[in-house]
Amino acid sequence: MSIPYYHVDVFSGKPLSGNGLTVFTEARRFTDRFMQRITQEMRQFESIFLQRLGDFEFKARVFTCEEELDFAGHPILGAAGVVHDIYFADRQICEWQFQLNKKAVWVHTKKEKDQYTSVMDQGMPEFGYVLSEQETLGLLPMMNLEMEDLYPGLMPCVVSTGLPYLILPLHANGIKAKIKVEDISSTLEKFGAKFTGTLEIPTLGIRTWDNAGKVEDIATGSLAGPCGALLVKYGFKKVNERFLLNQGANIGRPSELYITIKATETSFWDVWVGGGVCKVGHGFLEPDLIMPYGD
Template sequence: MATVVAVDRHRAGTQARRYVVADVFATTPLLGNPVAVFLDSEGLSTERMQQIAREMNLSETTFVLPPDKGGYRRVRIFTPVNELPFAGHPLLGTAIALADADPVDSMELETHEATIPFTFTRSVEGVLSATMRQPVPEWQPYELLDTLLEGIHVTDPILPVEVYRNGPRHVFVGVSDIPALSAIRPDLLVLAKLPNVAVNCFAGSGYRWRSRMFSPAYGVAEDAATGSAAGPLAVHLARHGLIEFGRQIEIKQGVEMGRPSTMLATAFGSANRIERVEVAGSAVVVARGSLYV
């Protein structure tokens, strides 16, 4: 009883903030990439959101707010160390969590980078998957190539190493095959010298690819599923002739971490003009709770 009284006194003057945890780009709990979604974040300061993201200690935590620009909701996205203008798996998980409670067929979520449209595939049991239309990325050759290759111990990338920006910055390094991809042991101290970038290594062929992402700059040693990189990877492969524009590819990630994830990505247009980029996947809610702050 004494413990309960102490907890009640600690909660005095606080507000219960409801949240869910969803495993994203997976249909089975404890796979994919988790995200914590705070469903009602009005009144929270930026500093408090960052503290909560650090407390949750997941790769990303999202905070749902009323819209500013006519969208369904506004969403802010935090890693344990910083705020992101756009991110894929946290937004897809947030969209599915919101659509579970409201049987809409589509919604637009406002982010710092852009307003992101979502459409949903449903069954009688709920949302099966969501498709997001991502910002069309910009790209250029990566400026710190030598340090990058030193950090991942790759000497002969299969394609030009380029960095794409659709909010976060993603640099892509192709390796010869999946065993070579799985064998990468990154030097995170070297990669930490690369500012404001996530390092994505990939391998595969046809319409089936594998990826690994390392980003000390964003506070993530390795990520189980990076939705914001899935669209640019499809663009990268199509621009360099490894896949056709307009054909969906499957990207597996997180295998080496024991949290396999499946992302579907499509780049529409041509090498001269990217018309749109879509990324799709599933998510499953694995926890619900309240945080008293």
């Protein structure tokens, strides 16, 4: 039996922009090794593998070309748009639950004319380590930045809604940022972070890379949520205000990430991240051809 997959672009209002994604909807019997190999074959920044648990509930596994992630934004949003289109295309609005390795995530989807809009509740943000001035002076050359590029009064800090990022809050020159060391992972681990990203506060532009600095991500929901929380914490945006972060234009894939930091009865902050999901195509893998080599 052939293995179906779906190709969508996330955080975009039209195809061939935003962040591409492959969604595998029937992954119940896939091994970890097989999912990793298929992700490498598809060559998207991430692929997501689903097992349907109920009408509106799925177990989800997310892989990059290098590793499995416990959480990622654009794969979950993209997957929600895909399952809405497959299973309930006659409904305008749906609500989904995705069971990840360490948390469950709720996603709302709305059918538009030529696309879907997905909005994810990332939960409460966790604010972690704030770098000292000395630590910042050691970090900035690794990122091709200087102290003058930082937003006045703010230091790099770790924020997470499921995936901890070391965020560099910038006043200017976000475009020149890049990872200049062979692998920044060990530096990030000292501060409790998995990845690093920049937030240029005046333009609301964000950027992030793999830890070797070889690949820049196009649109990153797991970074957008923490950046939104940071903007509210320091008074640049208000609770319950919907605002837009931008990413990817500098690499030819302009992306729009919508953020709302909500106050609820049980928590002061709930981080909501959303964007468009556009269909690009779908296809099938032939298991008889690839299964013998997948493991």
